[in-house]
Amino acid sequence: xxxxxxxxxxxxxxxxxxxxxxxxxxxxxxxxxxxxxxxxxxxxxxxxxxxxxxxxxxxxxxxxxxxxxxxxxxxxxxxxxxxxxxxxxxxxxxxxxxxxxxxxxxxxxxxxxxxxxxxxxxxxxxxxxxxxxxxxxxxxxxxxxxxxxxxxxxxxxxxxxxxxxxxxxxxxxxxxxxxxxxxxxxxxxxxxxxxxxxxxxxxxxxxxxxxxxxxxxxxxxxxxxxxxxxxxxxxxxxxxxxxxxxxxxxxxxxxxxxxxxxxxxxxxxxxxxxxxxxxxxxx
Amino acid sequence: xxxxxxxxxxxxxxxxxxxxxxxxxxxxxxxxxxxxxxxxxxxxxxxxxxxxxxxxxxxxxxxxxxxxxxxxxxxxxxxxxxxxxxxxxxxxxxxxxxxxxxxxxxxxxxxxxxxxxxxxxxxxxxxxxxxxxxxxxxxxxxxxxxxxxxxxxxxxxxxxxxxxxxxxxxxxxxxxxxxxxxxxxxxxxxxxxxxxxxxxxxxxxxxxxxxxxxxxxxxxxxxxxxxxxxxxxxxxxxxxxxxxxxxxxxxxxxxxxxxxxxxxxxxxxxxxxxxxxxxxxxx
Numbered sequence: 001x002x003x004x005x006x007x008x009x010x011x012x013x014x015x016x017x018x019x020x021x022x023x024x025x026x027x028x029x030x031x032x033x034x035x036x037x038x039x040x041x042x043x044x045x046x047x048x049x050x051x052x053x054x055x056x057x058x059x060x061x062x063x064x065x066x067x068x069x070x071x072x073x074x075x076x077x078x079x080x081x082x083x084x085x086x087x088x089x090x091x092x093x094x095x096x097x098x099x100x101x102x103x104x105x106x107x108x109x110x111x112x113x114x115x116x117x118x119x120x121x122x123x124x125x126x127x128x129x130x131x132x133x134x135x136x137x138x139x140x141x142x143x144x145x146x147x148x149x150x151x152x153x154x155x156x157x158x159x160x161x162x163x164x165x166x167x168x169x170x171x172x173x174x175x176x177x178x179x180x181x182x183x184x185x186x187x188x189x190x191x192x193x194x195x196x197x198x199x200x201x202x203x204x205x206x207x208x209x210x211x212x213x214x215x216x217x218x219x220x221x222x223x224x225x226x227x228x229x230x231x232x233x234x235x236x237x238x239x240x241x242x243x244x245x246x247x248x249x250x251x252x253x254x255x256x257x258x259x260x261x262x263x264x265x266x267x268x269x270x271x272x273x274x275x276x277x278x279x280x281x282x283x
Numbered sequence: 284x285x286x287x288x289x290x291x292x293x294x295x296x297x298x299x300x301x302x303x304x305x306x307x308x309x310x311x312x313x314x315x316x317x318x319x320x321x322x323x324x325x326x327x328x329x330x331x332x333x334x335x336x337x338x339x340x341x342x343x344x345x346x347x348x349x350x351x352x353x354x355x356x357x358x359x360x361x362x363x364x365x366x367x368x369x370x371x372x373x374x375x376x377x378x379x380x381x382x383x384x385x386x387x388x389x390x391x392x393x394x395x396x397x398x399x400x401x402x403x404x405x406x407x408x409x410x411x412x413x414x415x416x417x418x419x420x421x422x423x424x425x426x427x428x429x430x431x432x433x434x435x436x437x438x439x440x441x442x443x444x445x446x447x448x449x450x451x452x453x454x455x456x457x458x459x460x461x462x463x464x465x466x467x468x469x470x471x472x473x474x475x476x477x478x479x480x481x482x483x484x485x486x487x488x489x490x491x492x493x494x495x496x497x498x499x500x501x502x503x504x505x506x507x508x509x510x511x512x513x514x515x516x517x518x519x520x521x522x523x524x525x526x527x528x529x530x531x532x533x534x535x536x537x538x539x540x541x542x543x544x545x546x547x548x549x550x551x552x553x554x555x556x557x558x559x560x561x562x563x564x565x566x
Binding site: 007011014015018019021102103104105106107108109110111112113129130133134137138140159160163164165166167249 | 290294297298301302304385386387388389390391392393394395396412413416417420421423442443446447448449450531532
C-alpha cells in the first residue's frame with residue numbers, strides 16, 4: 001500500500017490509472033477508521049482493480065462551533081487497517097493543498113440538504129459536495145462507496161452525481177453495528193460509560209419504527225412519536241431530530257408510500273450521534 | 284460528423300472515448316456560430332483526436348429579464364459550419380434532459396464572479412459553472428476551449444477547474460474580430476445599421492487603453508476615463524461598465540502591476556456587447 005500526500009501526486013496517479021483503463025474504487029473517509037469504513041473498503045476491493053481510500057478531515061464541512069479541531073485522527077493506525085483489507089492507496093492531503101489561497105468555488109443543493117443534518121448543520125453538505133467533486137476529479141474512479149449510516153449524505157451524493165452527470169457509480173453500503181446495535185462511528189470514542197450504555201436506545205428505537213411499519217402503521221406522526229418516546233427512556237439522551245423522510249429527496253413525509261428513511265440525531269452530553277433505517281421497498 | 288441529442292448518448296460516447304484513451308477536445312458553445320467559435324473549433328481539431336462541440340443555450344445562465352427566448356438559434360447552419368472545420372460530434376441536448384425534474388445542484392464562486400458581468404448579471408456565472416461541470420463530466424475531455432472575448436467567463440472557468448481539480452486543460456483562444464475591429468458575437472445580429480456602425484468605438488477604445496498602457500500610464504482611473512470618453516463619442520452607446528481588473532481574480536486594480544484586463548460592456552439600444560483587452564505580460 002502506498003501513501004499519497006499531495007494533490008499533485010494524486011492527480012498524476014488518477015491520470016495514470018485512467019490511461020491504463022483501470023477500474024478504480026474510491027472510499028472517501030475522514031479517517032479514524034472503524035469497521036463501517038472497512039466494510040466500504042472491502043466492498044471496493046471486491047469490485048475494483050485498484051482501491052483509493054481518502055483520509056481527509058474536510059474543514060469546510062464543519063461549522064464554526066463544531067468539532068473540527070477535536071475530530072479524532074490516527075493516520076498510522078488507519079494505514080494499518082486500510083492495508084489489512086487490501087486498499088492500494090491512501091490519499092491523505094493537507095487542507096492547504098485542497099483549499100489553497102484564492103480558492104473560491106462552492107457547491108450547494110436545494111431540497112435534499114434542507115432537512116435533518118442539513119437543517120442543523122448549515123453549510124455542512126456544501127462542504128461535502130465540494131470535497132467529493134474534488135476527490136472524484138483527482139482519483140477519476142469508476143465506483144465510489146459511502147455508508148448508509150450517513151443516510152442523508154448518501155442521498156446528497158447520489159443527487160450530486162446525477163445532477164452533474166458524474167461518470168462514477170455511487171454505491172451505498174449497509175450500516176455496521178456494535179454487538180449491542182449501536183452504529184459504528186468515529187465519534188463513539190467520545191462517549192463515557194454512561195452515555196455508551198444508554199446509546200443503545202438509538203438502534204432500539206429504529207427497531208420500534210420497523211415493527212410498527214411492518215405491522216402496517218403508515219402515520220408518520222405516530223411512528224416518530226414512538227421512536228422519540230423510546231429514545232427519551234435514556235436520561236442522558238437529548239433528541240435533535242426524529243424524522244421520517246422520502247429516501248431520495250429527504251423531504252418529510254406524512255404517510256409513507258415509496259421507500260422512506262427514519263432518521264435521528266441525538267446528543268449524549270457533547271457527543272452527537274446519528275442513525276437511520278430504511279423502511280419499505282426501493283422502487 | 285454526428286449529432287448527439289441526448290445526455291445518455293453523450294455519456295456513453297464519453298465513456299467509450301475515455302476507454303479508448305482518445306484525446307478529446309470540447310468546445311462548449313450556445314450555437315449561432317460565428318468565426319470566433321470556429322477559431323475555437325479549429326484550435327481543438329488541431330490538437331486533439333476527437334472534437335466534441337456542444338451547442339446548448341443554457342437556460343440557467345440567463346436572468347429572468349434577459350434574452351433567453353430571443354437568443355438566436357440555427358442548428359442546421361451550425362452543423363454545417365462545425366463540420367466544415369472538422370468537428371467530429373455536435374452535442375445538442377434539450378434543457379429538460381440537462382435539468383430534469385428534481386435537479387437541485389448549484390455552483391457558486393466568490394471574488395472572480397463579483398465584478399463586471401457577474402455584477403450586472405446575477406446568477407449568470409452560477410449557471411455557466413454548473414453547465415461546464417456537467418459537459419466536462421459527460422464528454423470527459425482532455426482539452427477545453429474558450430474564447431478570450433468572454434474574458435471573465437474564461438477566468439471563472441480557469442478558477443473552477445483549478446478549485447475542483449478537474450482533469451481538463453483549459454485553453455483560452457484570442458478574440459476574432461470583424462474587419463473594422465468589432466468583436467465577433469452571436470448578438471451582433473441584433474444591431475441595426477446605426478448601432479452596427481457606431482459599435483466600432485468598442486475596439487477603438489480598447490486601443491486607446493493599450494496605447495496609454497504601452498506609453499507607461501498606470502493610473503487605472505485615467506485609463507478608464509479615456510476609454511469611457513471614447514465610447515461616449517458614439518451617441519447610441521450606453522456604457523454599462525468600463526473596468527480594469529486583475530487578469531486572474533477579476534478584481535478591480537488601481538495601479539496595474541501584473542497582467543490586467545480592460546473590460547467593457549456597452550448597450551446599443553437593446554443589444555448588450557462586451558469586449559476586452561489584456562494589458563501587460565502573463566506571469
